[in-house]
Amino acid sequence: MPQLRKIAAGLCLLATTGFATLGAQAAAFPTKPVNIIVPHAPGGTNDIVARLISEKLAQQLGQPFIVNNRPGAGGNIGTQAVLREPADGYTILFTVSSTQAINPTLYKDPGFDPVKDFEPVAAVGSVPNVLCVNPSFPAKNLKEFIQLIKDNPDKYQYASAGNGSLNHLLGAMLDSKADLKLQHIPYRGVAPAMADVLGNQVPMVFASLPSSISNIQSGKLRAIGVSTSARNPALPDVPAIGEEIPGYSGDLWIAMYAPKGTPKEVIDTLYKATEAVLKEADVKDRFDKLGIEMLHDNPEQLAQRLAEDLEKWSGIVKASGAQIN
The missing domain is CATH 3.40.190.150 (Bordetella uptake gene, domain 1)
Structure with a gap:
């Protein structure tokens, strides 16, 4: 019996040591x-x-x-x-x-x-997109923008990085929720899309805040609204689009x-x-x-x-x- 108890104790110690090793691993x-x-x-x-x-x-x-x-x-x-x-x-x-x-x-x-x-x-992290326009665009703020597009259906275009890209779909959601009629122009990537908005070949684009903030701060682009449900601290004076269009919200997380x-x-x-x-x-x-x-x-x-x-x-x-x- 003492020998059996020693064997049992040894097995318990082995099992405990084994589990401890697995836990440590x-x-x-x-x-x-x-x-x-x-x-x-x-x-x-x-x-x-x-x-x-x-x-x-x-x-x-x-x-x-x-x-x-x-x-x-x-x-x-x-x-x-x-x-x-x-x-x-x-x-x-x-x-x-x-x-x-x-x-x-x-x-x-x-x-x-x-x-x-x-x-x-x-x-x-959550990255807002910003609806940016060329500084020559007639509308100076979000209210003016919405009214201008409604008064001129199918007249204005927005650039995107391509069909189905987030900045395309943000424009499509804007059309849908505000009953606007913007014309979509797809590019092969966001860089050429942004270049044509900066050059005023196309009046507007949705661009991520990190990629557009320097152009906004320098005055090369005008920020009309951010795509998230609330304003962004980096652009406190730029309204969320949802402030004028209920239910509009789209970020890149x-x-x-x-x-x-x-x-x-x-x-x-x-x-x-x-x-x-x-x-x-x-x-x-x-x-x-x-x-x-x-x-x-x-x-x-x-x-x-x-x-x-x-x-x-x-x-x-x-x-x-x-x-x-």
Whole structure:
């Protein structure tokens, strides 16, 4: 009997030690560099934010967070690339709502399901678009703009980065909710669209606040309204379009996702580290200067945000008739 008790005690110790080791392994994430895939080109708002957060996550968690840009097909190529990696937390998608919430309806086959293929980690920021006009445009403010367009249906055009792009759909939503008739002119990217508005070949464009604020501040563009439901602190005198058009709201949010099946412990570690990063004063200062509203969505809140935007943008995409095969 004493011998049996010794064996039993040894087995218990082995089991306890084994569980402790497993727990330590789970808690140790990350133990090697983490790959951050940005499915858009370098230099854009998403890329800027991803690099800022990644640098800070490396300091928080003690491993490099390496940003890799995989642009193409409106973000679909980089998003698909994440799904080919193991669901272990070492490959993370740093993306925007136009890819996750618009592409599933816009593209006949985007190559991913934003809900079934991904685990939400955190939403970090909301980027307003600004309805900008050339300084020669007759309307000086939002009220005048709405009245001018209603008095002159089909006369005025707006530029966009292409059919189905966010700045196209923001214009389509404006038409729908305010019963306006603007003419859409698609370009191959936001840069040529912006260039033609600056050159007064086209009178207006929806542009992200970070990409347009310098031209607004220098007087090269006039800001008519912001696309979010409330005014932005970076442009306190510019009204939200929803102040004149009830229900109008559309932002570009930035969020982190992991492949479906990534362990909850890893998701929790990434979320908590991201929250710690967002509380750092220099990060908040950088967001403020870019005109980005900081978000603090946990995985459940991000999942709800995505569900709401999938429903909203699906209707707008279908009403616009835009589709990419």
